[in-house]
Amino acid sequence: MEITDATPAEVRVLEAFALGEGVDFRESPDEDPRTGASWGPERTVRAEVLRALLIDGPTRDGEIAGLKLWGARITGQLNLMYGTVEHPVRLRSCHFEETPNLYGAQLRALVLSDSVLPGLTAGALRVELVLRITCSRITGPVRLAGAQIAGAFFANGAELGTPPAADGTPPPDAPDAPGPEAAAEPVLQLNHAVVGTDVWAVGLVAHGQLRLNGATVGGQVNLDDAELSAPGDVALHAETLTVGTDLRAMRLRVRGTLNLSGARIPRHVNLAYARLSHPGATALRASSCVIGELWLREAAPIEGAVNLRRSQLDLLHVPPEVWPGQVKLDGLAYHRLAPHLPAGQRLPLLEREAAGYLPQSYEQLAAAYRTVGDEAAARTVQLARLRRHRRTLPPYARMWGHLQDVTVGYGFRPMRAAGWLLVLLLAGSLAFALHHPPALKSDEAPGFNPVFYTLDLLLPIIGFGQEAAFAPEGWYQWFSYLLVATGWVLVTTVAAGITRALSRQ
Structure with missing residues (x-):
């Protein structure tokens, strides 16, 4: 496509594209792209120009073409819906005025690091290498449902959604601020997505729900130091999530429900030093899961109920003081407990079972003590089971x-x-x-x-x-x-x- 009315800024981009060179419009490396609405024409590029380059841009023999920008103000909508782009797309520290539409597109690589966007529509996207929104500020939903990313998805340090005002409503001056009817839409939608290696979201801040239902991740999901806030709702909705290795979430902060029901995670779910809070509701739901090791070492006391019904674990590492006042453990199976403690410190947990007296919970605890050779503790648990059962019997x-x-x-x-x-x-x-x-x-x-x-x-x-x-x-x-x-x-x-x-x- 021939572009005849290109501005001086766009001409710079056109010339650099064929050579795969970068264009840096920034005045300083540490400038804040949130001020991008005030950037002038000397650093403004129309989305239609970028689309024309990516779909049918000029190439030069012996050179690898590609789009590589820093600090540009991108006006209009970058619409690549169903398009096929053979070149890497790297738009760092840019300010987007409208939500890009990449639904069904096929890309080599997509990098939006350190940028500001009102949202991202990219359901069913296909990416051959990586997708990066590292340290980006995206106020609207990031729609990646059904996406297929052969490499990794990076969202470390990103901030998604808009913090609610004091009255619980989004600020009126937020770009593309969702109305009350859209308040429940997840800020990150990776449901049914397939990621070939890792989902890397260290330090992610999400003002709303993360949805990973049915997603498949070949490597690990890393949510270390992330903050997920969806009070009164599900903060992480990851039912039937399949992970190749680990779910890391050390020092995770969650306001709302952390839902892993039906997940398959063969190694660790590491919630060490985490803080889970959903008072009056379920803070952690990990029912019907198959998990190698579940760690809540040094975590803060959980505010809200915990549901581990019908899950299968090899190791359950939860200190007694972390458990909340109500638990649901019906059908929970585990081989070992850590740290190893006297039975008297573990038994009070079984009194908090929401369903009342469950013989299987006592039998499971006794079996865990027998596994490590502590027969005295196993006998103590069995005796406690019979005493608890006695309370359910008639007086005689x-x-x-x-x-x-x-x-x-x-x-x-x-x-x-x-x-x-x-x-x-x-x-x-x-x-x-x-x-x-x-x-x-x-x-x-x-x-x-x-x-x-x-x-x-x-x-x-x-x-x-x-x-x-x-x-x-x-x-x-x-x-x-x-x-x-x-x-x-x-x-x-x-x-x-x-x-x-x-x-x-």
Whole structure:
């Protein structure tokens, strides 16, 4: 396409394009492109001129053509919808007056670093190399749904969306400020996108939702030091996200829900030092996920509920003080816990389960302790499970449960039975040594032995011939009845404990 009315600034761009050289309109490297609306014609380039260059621009033999600008004010809409651009597009520190439309376009590379844009429409975009919006200021939505980027997507240091005013509405002077009806549109839309290597968004600031539903990232997603703010809404909507390696989000700050439901992340979800806040709602939803390791080491206490239902983890690294007041752990499976702590510090979490008593949660915690060889902690968890279950039983069953707990700790404290038997044996032996019960048949009775007589009363399945030969009287008779009844209870509870121990093995 021939351009006949080019301005001096546009002529510079035209001449540099064929050679792949850059044109720098900036007065200083640190100038702020947010002031670009005031830039004059000496650094203004029409979007239609750039489009003509990219679609059918001049080339020169032996040179690699390309668009490379710094500090330009771009007027009009850069419309490359469905276009195919064979040259790299690099527009750094530029000020766009209108939202570029790259829907369905095919590009070699797209670099918009340090630029200011009212938005970016690029759904179904195809990029052979990389897409960069590093340190850009984009007030409207960045629409990349269904995009395919063979390399990486860089959004580190970018600021997306417009901070709300004190009354919750966008400032009226914001470029292309969305009206109330568009307030819920995500500021970054990567849903169903395919990124060949990484999504690099270190230090990203988003005033609104990030949507990555169904996206596939070949490498890692890096949100270290990012700030995501969508109060009362989902700040990161990443359901069924598939990541090749890790989701890094150290020191992440989130106001709203962090939603990873159904995600597949084989290595780490690293939320160390993060701060998640969504009071009165769900702050972290990672249900039905398959994750290698979930880390919340040194994170701030979570404000809002946590939902990990039906997820599968290899390692769960969450200190007890990080967990919120309400959790949903139904069906959660994990192999190991970190840091390794006594069972007494982990058990209060299971009392916060929104669904109430869930035996599986206790069994899972006990299994995690067995995995690292801490059988004592596993027994403590199993005992806590039975005590919690006891609260769900009718009164008569609770009484029997209390008796088993006090006597043998439901079979997990077998030494208690030995202690009770020893106390009763000593008491009975002393009582009957001081007052021998009379013999039923004095000429046939064996010699009286208070110890074996007490054992005869306590152990109904063992007979030493003492109980049948002597008959106590008065209160001693009632004491012998007490020993018989207590013996039956101890034997029954010990048998129940042995049965439970065998069933565990």
